[in-house]
Amino acid sequence: MALxxxxxxxxxxxxxxxxxxxxxxxxxxxRFGRIADVVTQPDIRHVLWFxxxxxxxxxxxxxxxxxPAAYLFARLDFPGKRLLRAVVTVxxxxxxxxxxxxxxxxxxxGGLLDQLWGVRLDTxxxxxxxxxxxxxxxxxxxxVGGLWSQLDPRQEEAARMLGASPLRAWRKVTxxxxxxxxxxxxxxxxxxxxxxxxxVQILGGPTFSTLxxxxxxxxxEVFDLSTAAVLTLVQFAAVGAILVVHAWTVRRRETALRLxxxxxxxxxxxxxGQWALLTGVLVTIALLxxxxxxxxxxxxxxxxxxxxxxxxxxxxxGTFLVAPLHAVWxxxxxxxxxxxxxxxxxxLAAAALARRDAGRLVRGFDALLMLPLGVSAVTxxxxxxxxxxxxPLDLRQSWILVPLAQALVGAPFxxxxxxxxxxxVDARLRExxxxxxxxxxxxxxxxxxxxxxxxxxxxxxxxxxxxxxxFGATVFIARPDNPTLPVAVARLLSRPGDLNYGQAxxxxxxxxxxxxxxxxxxxxxxxxxxxxx
Amino acid sequence: MLLSLxxxxxxxxGRAVLDAVGLDVAEHEVVCVLGPSGSGKSTLLRAxxxxxxxxxxxxxxxxxxxxxxxxxxxxxxxxxxxxxLFPQRDVGANVAFGLRMHGVARSERDAEVGQLLELVGLPxxxxxxxxxxxxxxxxxxxxxxALAPRPRLLMLDEPLGQLDRSLRERLVVELRELxxxxxxxxxAVTHDQGEAFALADRVVVMRDGRIAQSGTxxxxxQRPADAFVARFLGFDNVVPAxxxxxxxxxxxxxxxxxxxxxxxxxxxxxxxxxxxxxxADAGLPCTVAARTFKGTHVTVRLRPGDGPRLExxxxxxxxxxxxxxxxxxxxxAEIVVLD
Numbered sequence: 001m002a003l004x005x006x007x008x009x010x011x012x013x014x015x016x017x018x019x020x021x022x023x024x025x026x027x028x029x030x031r032f033g034r035i036a037d038v039v040t041q042p043d044i045r046h047v048l049w050f051x052x053x054x055x056x057x058x059x060x061x062x063x064x065x066x067x068p069a070a071y072l073f074a075r076l077d078f079p080g081k082r083l084l085r086a087v088v089t090v091x092x093x094x095x096x097x098x099x100x101x102x103x104x105x106x107x108x109x110g111g112l113l114d115q116l117w118g119v120r121l122d123t124x125x126x127x128x129x130x131x132x133x134x135x136x137x138x139x140x141x142x143x144v145g146g147l148w149s150q151l152d153p154r155q156e157e158a159a160r161m162l163g164a165s166p167l168r169a170w171r172k173v174t175x176x177x178x179x180x181x182x183x184x185x186x187x188x189x190x191x192x193x194x195x196x197x198x199x200v201q202i203l204g205g206p207t208f209s210t211l212x213x214x215x216x217x218x219x220x221e222v223f224d225l226s227t228a229a230v231l232t233l234v235q236f237a238a239v240g241a242i243l244v245v246h247a248w249t250v251r252r253r254e255t256a257l258r259l260x261x262x263x264x265x266x267x268x269x270x271x272x273g274q275w276a277l278l279t280g281v282l283v284t285i286a287l288l289x290x291x292x293x294x295x296x297x298x299x300x301x302x303x304x305x306x307x308x309x310x311x312x313x314x315x316x317x318g319t320f321l322v323a324p325l326h327a328v329w330x331x332x333x334x335x336x337x338x339x340x341x342x343x344x345x346x347x348l349a350a351a352a353l354a355r356r357d358a359g360r361l362v363r364g365f366d367a368l369l370m371l372p373l374g375v376s377a378v379t380x381x382x383x384x385x386x387x388x389x390x391x392p393l394d395l396r397q398s399w400i401l402v403p404l405a406q407a408l409v410g411a412p413f414x415x416x417x418x419x420x421x422x423x424x425v426d427a428r429l430r431e432x433x434x435x436x437x438x439x440x441x442x443x444x445x446x447x448x449x450x451x452x453x454x455x456x457x458x459x460x461x462x463x464x465x466x467x468x469x470x471f472g473a474t475v476f477i478a479r480p481d482n483p484t485l486p487v488a489v490a491r492l493l494s495r496p497g498d499l500n501y502g503q504a505x506x507x508x509x510x511x512x513x514x515x516x517x518x519x520x521x522x523x524x525x526x527x528x529x530x531x532x533x
Numbered sequence: 534m535l536l537s538l539x540x541x542x543x544x545x546x547g548r549a550v551l552d553a554v555g556l557d558v559a560e561h562e563v564v565c566v567l568g569p570s571g572s573g574k575s576t577l578l579r580a581x582x583x584x585x586x587x588x589x590x591x592x593x594x595x596x597x598x599x600x601x602x603x604x605x606x607x608x609x610x611x612x613x614x615x616x617x618l619f620p621q622r623d624v625g626a627n628v629a630f631g632l633r634m635h636g637v638a639r640s641e642r643d644a645e646v647g648q649l650l651e652l653v654g655l656p657x658x659x660x661x662x663x664x665x666x667x668x669x670x671x672x673x674x675x676x677x678x679a680l681a682p683r684p685r686l687l688m689l690d691e692p693l694g695q696l697d698r699s700l701r702e703r704l705v706v707e708l709r710e711l712x713x714x715x716x717x718x719x720x721a722v723t724h725d726q727g728e729a730f731a732l733a734d735r736v737v738v739m740r741d742g743r744i745a746q747s748g749t750x751x752x753x754x755q756r757p758a759d760a761f762v763a764r765f766l767g768f769d770n771v772v773p774a775x776x777x778x779x780x781x782x783x784x785x786x787x788x789x790x791x792x793x794x795x796x797x798x799x800x801x802x803x804x805x806x807x808x809x810x811x812x813a814d815a816g817l818p819c820t821v822a823a824r825t826f827k828g829t830h831v832t833v834r835l836r837p838g839d840g841p842r843l844e845x846x847x848x849x850x851x852x853x854x855x856x857x858x859x860x861x862x863x864x865x866a867e868i869v870v871l872d
Contacts, residue, residue, distance in 0.1 A: 433634075435582055436605075436634055436679075437606075437631055442634065450621045
């Protein structure tokens with residue numbers, strides 16, 4: 001318990017405190033009026049307004065498109081379901097810059113739609129909304145579908161026997177049981193889109209800017225650190241509020257539902273309605289999730305003889321100090337270090353949280369752990385930038401800075417993956433081992449470890465994928481001569497010329513392949529589908 | 534005494550789940566704690582095992598206070614209510630677990646496990662997966678696992694609770710025989726009186742964290758300590774009465790009681806066998822409200838003109854139809870005046 005607390009104190013709480021001080025303290029005095037000053041600026045108000053409504057719109061659109069798929073995965077059985085489930089999940093672990101480039105290749109200047117019909121969406125909000133759906137489709141399908149597949153259909157049958165029509169039975173029995181899961185998923189999507197950075201950075205152009213993008217712009221272009229700090233605080237407060245509501249809905253979801261084996265609730269589609277639904281969902285997935293990635297790959301191959309890929313190996317483009325391909329190696333090194341950190345910190349925290357006698361304080365830490373996830377990578381990166389640049393902790397020159405930030409973002413995923421499994425270990429199984437003569441340490445090794453080994457691997461995989469694709473924090477603190485993959489992609493995209501564009505596509509493809517491979521390995525390991533991610 | 538509880542108390546919140554319980558178990562004795570759910574019997578086992586710290590009092594093993602001795606050093610075996618077999622290990626590894634924890638060498642372990650599985654009637658089942666076992670087989674494996682480290686005291690929590698009736702009746706006989714043969718000291722808890730009476734040398738009835746009665750199965754059955762114990766044992770004809778000499782004034786009129794019964798305001802237990810059905814114009818007039826076929830006899834529920842309902846037992850061929858009017862006479866030998 002002590003180690004995770006110390007870790008979060010030094011690398012999260014302290015940077016946040018530094019941000020607060022930077023934003024609200026001038027010449028040694030506190031000036032809380034700064035918040036009102038900044039928030040009432042017209043362009044900032046515009047940013048706040050846009051951030052909120054695009055998040056609401058993205059959430060609504062995602063629910064609309066993904067809920068039918070949740071039903072499909074929960075209740076219907078069809079060939080290729082496993083594969084389709086994996087396909088749906090791939091976008092969620094893809095780096096935001098990959099999604100950004102993919103949608104750029106689909107709807108942007110010279111993109112597929114531009115070539116075919118002369119349609120361009122990259123200057124409209126639609127590109128952003130569609131990219132958000134692309135990302136969060138899996139969140140809804142997995143959280144809602146996971147629960148839905150385990151709801152006992154006999155409950156609905158009982159309602160039918162008591163005289164309810166099918167629709168009424170669904171409305172009165174299934175919907176209320178599903179409600180909290182839908183709410184939790186919607187809040188999660190809202191949170192992710194509210195703090196969206198990479199997608200908006202790439203697709204938003206100069207017109208559209210979320211809070212995250214604005215924080216980054218204020219820091220790296222305007223160099224107004226105190227405004228950036230105030231904006232970070234506003235974001236912090238908003239995210240905190242969302243997380244509190246989320247924690248509450250999750251707790252409600254856990255209450256007293258009778259769950260059954262998902263295998264027992266599925267059946268073949270029947271009737272025109274269900275077949276139409278299946279077709280509709282398949283078409284949506286093909287157009288929205290598969291097509292952008294296919295176009296991305298296609299684009300990266302535009303130059304003859306893998307030209308863009310070969311160009312990645314040359315360092316003479318002037319964009320970088322090193323060959324772009326070097327970023328692959330850098331990213332992998334960082335990701336391994338970040339994964340190790342995240343697994344140790346997150347694993348220890350999860351073990352402490354899972355103890356049944358954990359007090360209120362410890363359980364409060366649970367919610368706190370989610371903060372870095374929601375509080376957005378940009379906050380973490382910005383905080384590192386202004387907090388860890390002077391003694392006693394001057395890490396600016398150290399390579400460990402990037403893995404530390406990525407571990408901070410990845411650790412909550414580790415906790416989320418491990419915690420349900422650790423909690424599911426029956427306390428009496430541990431007691432049985434103790435009564436048979438096992439010391440507490442042996443109990444952990446003999447009872448807990450064999451059960452969580454798989455979850456530990458899954459958690460490590462998630463942490464790996466997260467840190468590989470991490471963009472928001474890394475872009476602040478990665479050294480110019482040592483960019484990670486996502487940072488390199490963003491930098492290539494920000495420069496004009498076909499070669500840079502093509503190289504960005506090629507690098508994104510590489511990143512996508514690595515992440516998708518990691519995910520497919522995870523899918524094979526994963527046994528429960530009720531996890532939150 | 535192998536095990537002594539001295540005013541053992543466990544409080545959850547403000548509520549005493551175990552309330553100053555005193556209990557002794559001698560070596561080779563089989564003691565069964567009997568009580569309804571929520572009476573604190575499982576907490577009693579957990580307190581002895583060291584899984585539940587005491588709020589007050591002491592647990593002594595061989596005369597030594599166990600305060601501060603963790604569960605894994607007490608040398609007690611506990612068979613859990615739903616067995617709690619380790620799902621990721623096979624049968625043999627489950628049984629061998631305690632031996633491994635005690636550092637027994639592999640070869641010795643294997644031999645021991647083989648013997649134990651034979652003992653519980655599952656020879657050669659060592660490689661089977663736990664998930665493939667039936668309820669009765671799981672129960673046997675759990676027993677073998679608990680016996681393996683040779684605990685000085687074996688505790689059983691609802692040992693046969695989840696099994697079906699015929700299996701339960703067979704296993705209880707097997708257990709009794711096994712414990713007798715091995716000389717195991719056993720403390721078991723159950724809510725099933727049949728199980729307790731069949732298994733135990735001594736029965737302890739618990740109510741709300743206190744001990745309501747302790748004695749041999751026969752003593753408890755013949756002379757329940759109070760109305761609670763009587764009702765818990767399944768007797769329904771329990772009424773307040775005033776005893777004078779060999780007669781008692783009850784809601785059912787004057788009833789005969791055995792000589793030497795306690796006098797004054799008492800509680801009266803009338804066993805169903807002591808309620809004799811006679812012709813409608815004799816004795817206490819009643820209407821038959823319901824009858825239940827019990828295999829060897831029929832239980833008849835009677836509604837008297839006055840007073841609470843009465844339960845009677847009679848032979849199948851003598852049983853009246855529902856709605857019949859009958860008379861009732863009482864047999865002093867089947868009536869107990871409770872203290």
